[in-house]
Amino acid sequence: MNKCIYLDNAATTFPKPEAVYKKMDLVNRTLAVNAGRGSYKLAREATELIDNTKSKLLELINAKRNAYIAFTPSVTIALNQILQGIKYSNSSVVYVSPFEHNAVARTLNLLKKRHGFKLIELPLQSESLEMDLDKMKYMFSKDNPSCVCVTAVSNVTGYILPVKNIFKEAKKYQAITVLDAAQAMGLIPIDFKELEADFIAFAGHKTMYGPFGIGGVIMNKNATLDEVIVGGTGSDSLNLDMPQPYPGKLESASKNIVAVAGLNAALDEIDIDKSFKYEKELTNYLIDKLDKVLEVKLYLPKDRSKHISIVSFTVDRMSSENVGIILDEDFNIAVRTGYHCAPYIHKYLKDKSSLGTVRVGLGRFNNKSDIDEFIKAVNDIIAG
Amino acid sequence: MNKCIYLDNAATTFPKPEAVYKKMDLVNRTLAVNAGRGSYKLAREATELIDNTKSKLLELINAKRNAYIAFTPSVTIALNQILQGIKYSNSSVVYVSPFEHNAVARTLNLLKKRHGFKLIELPLQSESLEMDLDKMKYMFSKDNPSCVCVTAVSNVTGYILPVKNIFKEAKKYQAITVLDAAQAMGLIPIDFKELEADFIAFAGHKTMYGPFGIGGVIMNKNATLDEVIVGGTGSDSLNLDMPQPYPGKLESASKNIVAVAGLNAALDEIDIDKSFKYEKELTNYLIDKLDKVLEVKLYLPKDRSKHISIVSFTVDRMSSENVGIILDEDFNIAVRTGYHCAPYIHKYLKDKSSLGTVRVGLGRFNNKSDIDEFIKAVNDIIAG
Known part of the structure; x- marks a missing residue:
């Protein structure tokens, strides 16, 4: 694998x-x-x-x-x-x-x-x-x-x-x-x-x-x-x-x-200017691709300038846990799923039917190819 | 050094x-x-x-x-x-x-x-x-x-x-x-x-x-x-x-x-039998040598079978801190001095005139030659 x-x-x-x-x-x-x-x-x-x-x-x-x-x-x-x-x-x-x-x-x-x-x-x-x-x-x-x-x-x-x-x-x-x-x-x-x-x-x-x-x-x-x-x-x-x-x-x-x-x-x-710029670019790259997938719902602040690195989403008619399991088992992609130890926010996200979100946490060592593979996997999962 | x-x-x-x-x-x-x-x-x-x-x-x-x-x-x-x-x-x-x-x-x-x-x-x-x-x-x-x-x-x-x-x-x-x-x-x-x-x-x-x-x-x-x-x-x-x-x-x-x-x-x-035996032997070797130094006072339980690895002592007319400093600076020997974060025991030890004890903490990687060097250093310090 x-x-x-x-x-x-x-x-x-x-x-x-x-x-x-x-x-x-x-x-x-x-x-x-x-x-x-x-x-x-x-x-x-x-x-x-x-x-x-x-x-x-x-x-x-x-x-x-x-x-x-x-x-x-x-x-x-x-x-x-x-x-x-x-x-x-x-x-x-x-x-x-x-x-x-x-x-x-x-x-x-x-x-x-x-x-x-x-x-x-x-x-x-x-x-x-x-x-x-x-x-x-x-x-x-x-x-x-x-x-x-x-x-x-x-x-x-x-x-x-x-x-x-x-x-x-x-x-x-x-x-x-x-x-x-x-x-x-x-x-x-x-x-x-x-x-x-x-x-x-x-x-x-x-x-x-x-x-x-x-x-x-x-x-x-x-x-x-x-x-x-x-x-x-x-x-x-x-x-x-x-x-x-x-x-x-x-x-x-x-x-x-x-x-x-x-x-x-x-x-x-640490080089905040450089990291922020890099992770912001990666984050936007991910969001733009994920946003095009019809079955995906994103949970983002409206003003994208107030956002960085972490992208939560759900997939229609799938529990987030299940998405995470398939990403792990079939694609060897590690994400976190569920409520992420944050008890208050989910009443706003209304993500309980999916048992929380799938969370992508990007970092300094990720690159666009990681995101491409991830998007491919999400599309594969949705295609069943 | x-x-x-x-x-x-x-x-x-x-x-x-x-x-x-x-x-x-x-x-x-x-x-x-x-x-x-x-x-x-x-x-x-x-x-x-x-x-x-x-x-x-x-x-x-x-x-x-x-x-x-x-x-x-x-x-x-x-x-x-x-x-x-x-x-x-x-x-x-x-x-x-x-x-x-x-x-x-x-x-x-x-x-x-x-x-x-x-x-x-x-x-x-x-x-x-x-x-x-x-x-x-x-x-x-x-x-x-x-x-x-x-x-x-x-x-x-x-x-x-x-x-x-x-x-x-x-x-x-x-x-x-x-x-x-x-x-x-x-x-x-x-x-x-x-x-x-x-x-x-x-x-x-x-x-x-x-x-x-x-x-x-x-x-x-x-x-x-x-x-x-x-x-x-x-x-x-x-x-x-x-x-x-x-x-x-x-x-x-x-x-x-x-x-x-x-x-x-x-x-x-971890091999308790082996470690205990080894550290006990080292401890006794240290105590026997230190006990022979007239100016040294030891703080040990009377029954030596109830004792292991840690040996506190004071040197007549010297603060423990001073002994520690000389051991460090002149002999590159690391010990701890003072009250060792143990607030109650010193009323029994009556070590306050020395501002606590000099503490030797032996371990698995010490050997008799470490102790020989240490004893030599203590004798040197006392000789002035």
Whole structure:
């Protein structure tokens, strides 16, 4: 059978740049010790690699002096640390976009039960599948937001949310602003200063092309968070409370220096202008071809300039799972099918009769020939 | 300068077996996708690797049918998920050993503030630095335990705690029993059935010789835990609660398949009888030599049969940090100094005038010549 055509880059990008593999193997073999400022050479060298990686990240989002970065093992843990670390009361009003992933949706559902706050979905125009900012403004004025949490890019429709506008409005009410950048960092420009985000959660293994095992919290130096996960920090060991200075307060446990090394190498390969342009072109190529297939329904934002890389669709009279199975078994093409861990959005997509969508996640290493083969397969499947 | 002599294996074992590096690099390059049962071939293959690794772990602790394993990114997160996931009331009585790490001590300190329960240290005989089981029994009878959490091996003194006896007594009161096996799995025999543990937390990167980024919760199938960290599970996506079946309830977020692969390879290399015998011999060789140095004070359990791999000491009239610095700078020997993230034990060790201990953590890849060089260095330092 042919080599697998991998179109599940929204789950995790694969493959990674060669430099990522090389750096991880090298660091695994030569530097995989427990980082620590005050100890021996190898441990200090590991610490330097961590600091260097954080510097590169701060540079990527133009946040050199006004943000802390805490590394976490995943964006899910980062989002738990952020959302569970915020102080709420039963009069808090928390807004989320309808595009949120379960790392946000389930966490806020848990916290809503715990604190009894109001949890409101931001409004969507169901025709365009884009945010309704006017309605949002009205809703904010009626129910002033305490916290607004949105994803930068939908992992289901590839919609690039108008985060800047949402956060600007939220900040009129001094709301805490949280960005889930899992599908965005390294792919679309994020300017921390401009964005008025208090917290950004990111994943190393998705649009940054780093490995599993590394994500993080980027936080405004004026923001605060209670501790959620606690443990050893290699510092102030006799203190039964977490050391309070950030980012250390959020960084218990040994650092995964091998994953950090992979992320470090991945950061060197990031060229947002180039990647965005390339993936945009590929995405449009895919959409144009898929749009011509009569039996296919696409789930896209109306304004195509607000869209990148992720294309969800359904096929008439077929379950999405079934389409995925045939793509895998007969064509060795890897896509994801179902609800994609995004619980809110499907009431707008009305895709439940297909049991969710077939999702194509394009990446830096895909090319037009992958798409041609994919389109051929879809047509074959429909022809039966 | 000579190659570094690495004696910090209690922080993380280093190096790892060659098979671990090879398997990680291979899986990184060929299988680093998002595992998922119902998707494409690569994702299913990743799931099989995860399941196979869990099977090997269950075999290691003789728990084939009566335990679940949930993978977590670290033992710290595993301990947070266990300890924060237990139901407490303000009348709960939680016992800990005085050897606990901050992954336990800080977590329980946080929970004590949250729930107002009673937190009691298990008694130690200050002469022998061993548990006082008779006194413990009396304490349990006075203040019946709701939960008992102990480490299997002290990360400061290398003491092997009498866990079986402690848990047996705890179970007379139906207490929940939690074992921190970070310094024990793969090095000392752990029999899940015999132990009467409800939960075991383990680290991949320490005595198992796996990589950073993988740890876990082993739980008795009769035990229950509330969710602590929540997020996507790739299943039941429209459900805003975590799916309740174990171990999935404890496993949100993408699995770190590269770290799992490393642990899988590491498990194949584990030979407890051989490792224990080898490390025991090395440990005794080190202790015998160090014990002859007049200016050195050792912190060991009296009964040397209850001890393995970790040797803490202080040098008269020198801070431990200073000893560590000279070992690093002048001899290229890596040890850890200070309080080792273990907040309770130092009142027994009375090592505060030295600002904690110098800790030698021996591992599978050390040999007698490492120890000879180390002893020579210690003597040189003392001679000035």
